[in-house]
Amino acid sequence: MGAYRLGLKSGRHPVQRISAVAPSTPLFAAPTIKAGLPEANTRWSDRLWWFDWFTTEHLGEAPVWHYSPFGSGPADKASNWWAIPDFAGSGDIKGVWELSRLGWSVAFATQAAHGDVEALATLNRWLQSWLRDNPPYRGANWKCGQEASFRIIHLLATAIILGQERTPEPALAETIALHLERIAPTMSYAIGQDNNHGTSEAAAMFVGGSFLSALGWPKARHWTATGRRWLENRARHLIAPDGSFSQYSVVYHRLMLDTYSFVEMWRQRWDLAPFSGTMHTRLIAATRWLDAMVDRTSGDAPNLGANDGARLLPLTESDYRDFRPSLQMASVLFRGQRAIGDHGSWDDQLRWLGISPDTTTLSRPASETFDDGGFHVLRTGRASAYLRYPRFRFRPSQADLLHMDLWVDGLNLLRDAGTFSYNAEPETSEYFAGTASHNTVQFDERDQMPRLGRFLFGAWPKARRVEFVSKGETLRCAAAYTDHRGARHHREILLRSHGFTCTDTIDGRFDAAVLRWRLLPDAYRLENHRLSSNRMRLSINCNDSDIRINLTNACESRYYMHREQIPTLEIAFNHSCKIVTTGEF
Template identity: 50%
Template structure:
């Protein structure tokens, strides 16, 4: 059975993707034998010159975190103005070993230091943006700090040596941040030779394993293609002929990735809110850069798909907070931390993408999102986009029901690309800023097996779990087998007072789950039907932890809300248990979960009164 699952998943992932991955492995073996990608580092150089347009009266919102802190994943702050330890995992206070070996001799997952992303985070150069903004606003002393930090990074991370050169996407994020910082400091046209060198060594690293990024069918490909396009076009613009190759490769694969990975309804291949934002931010920077250098436009289908992707994410945002459901894998990435808003506030990115690719403001009112555009010197249009509404994204498997400030989301399986979450028929429910029924999040990509299974497995979602197993068998850290297929998908607006949608699936072991959600004026109804399981089925509702919830019989209530449960068979167990959620990467907190357990086929109904 396991072999059959692996073979079927192999073909689901795609033969070409497997070939790309095998080619990557062959290249790594070649690098090990030939010791490729080794070169000397340049240090004690000036990378950024004094800013030619200092404006001490600049009142734009900016990111000031890094001026006094070292910041990890937008929430974990170490009060310090000193250079970070580029090899430190500050969460476990562990340091990487063998930092003098080439990147291709380093394993993908090292258990000795925990999550490698904790080491990579400071090397994404978010601090470069913060320092550049500060200099532009008149704090000239931070220019010395900026150059000092770059020199220290280069001294401790010589080209292609150590953990911070392991990942092509990490190198790509650095290229993008270097380019944005140069734009802010007005040095795109007059980059120093040291900055040119910095771009060149990064592009060589990215291009050497682009095949790995393409094999993933995710944001690795969009990020690395974008960096090659931005860096290559910059070099070519300044007269460096090798830039033409990188620019062309970047353009080719960015076109390819957008056309393939953004579906016809705007869903991105990773089925993730935060990775969707990362992709949009990446493409937004590319478009800003292309406009600045007066380069040829991308194809019509490129802009069509990015426009659809922009409108897709817009439908999920809650206007009074900028927050979105915590659905899908989430590694804490925030490519453009420019205006000091919270990591969970998607409005700045959304506003930028809406203006660039639809020609409309996302919000009529003024806010930090307008300053976000001003840092890129983008004129803000007057036309305002229509408010989000009830909509179905059937290519990606999302049904949204909206009524005023209420949002209900049904996530159903339409897996064209590999799923990394076992979240079939998960439901998210929002009233304004309040996420009453919520997703567990991701927490960490390199933690214990039980924690990985908890957050990305079925237990981490508002759905039904059969026989204490996942809906799909886990084949790897980011891969499930036997991809589910939805049946009986419906979506309809009954009248002005009632909307509903539904879907169902049957898993590889014959267990089936059918779910219908109905949104009315003051009640949200979820109807579940389960069958085919062996021992038991558990329905979970992950509740808003800011409320105090009390269980009384078949009711769970707080001061403002009430959930009522019913079934056509005897309910074996109903209780509130303490669970975990992760709103920010590597930060987990407690949250109450209602569990309803049955041991025979049945119909279950949940009514949430508000």
């Protein structure tokens, strides 16, 4: 990444020399109407959506592409993209980028595929508006290669839905090409980040390159080969043998898996050469990992790790926090079997992309330890519990060591705070990424790791006394760590069909500490050391009589740029001790 930045500073980077003229004609023709299609996604018919929760009305007119409802002013739309600072003055840039990912294009395509002429007209009008207001390589919407990759994937998904991926309008091919020209020169920067930027951009190079190769574009074969090479490389490097992903995040894991699912669907559709057995094996493991995280009742999953609102291929009206469509598609493509036996909206994504969901169904995942990434998963009857512990091969983005998540009957009873925003005021960003926003022990009002930058912690602890999930009528797991200042925390969890026991042993060097339990919003009663609601009862026992127990409120963010208050139980103490939390549900 240093060479990339030096090249830009010198003015000699190849990306600074590219230029293009955007097409001005429609990107899509009227489709041939087919019977038996899934229901159309009509969410965008009269509303604009940001991060699946903030919405405003539209009357068919195109959005203002450099506006964010969360920003302090319009983003730069005239400067060369490489001259725009990473955190410029329009607030969190993701609010600007959200509509420019073109996720709405696949929604309008599902309507147009049903014969909705106005939806097709809106689709073309908005795309032409975007190309006109975002001239190639100028303005904030060209700043990120991954954002350009999302546009390629959504445009090609739109072409599939409309049956035009093999006989495209010239404007579509030109648009794909000018995006690949933007992505190709900065691939090294994306790869250097060791995260989903590399997987997304490699996916766009592969699918976009093979699309243009069939049309005879000169550079297309090179783009395709580059995409294939980096897809293979990233799968080997970023996905651990147990399926854990480099970003230690459920949302980013889904994004990575969705890009690989789209690539595999595209490869099969075009009868391209298979990828390696190693890549396929890693993607099977990554699918198993997501399967272990997803709650079948709600479709939701623990809010573990960074959550930036990313969602690829919104082909159905399912909620952003419903992970079942992604899980089902990956399972059918990589494991050859359905993850979810019942038919539902999670199958519609497959049908729109021409993937047959009619396969056998896998059994529900059992309790398991994913030690490569540092995750214990306990599952019995109605309940699931998750314990996060440090196994860092890549940089962590949250100080969430020994966080516990608890789910019962589809409800997240003990929960993670999420992320909120990458560019909020420092106090807010540090809170959501920090130890105080997790169900764990915080020592001396500091994070478990010292913060070195906006996205970087230092002094990564090593997991100790890790005990893999032991199975039986009562499930058990454990892990411990010692931080850079000598404070020690060991956590053991026992999960039963109607309750749990969490034993925290705390010692080492510290002056004061707090154990937090972040709770499902509900009416709670705290009496002495007992907390109760209609859904759960917690009892706190400690060998230190000086502990102070308080029921307070704290912030939570389940959707990017959205936050609300949730009840939080805090147990404060000043000495080494053992705290036993017993839960009944």
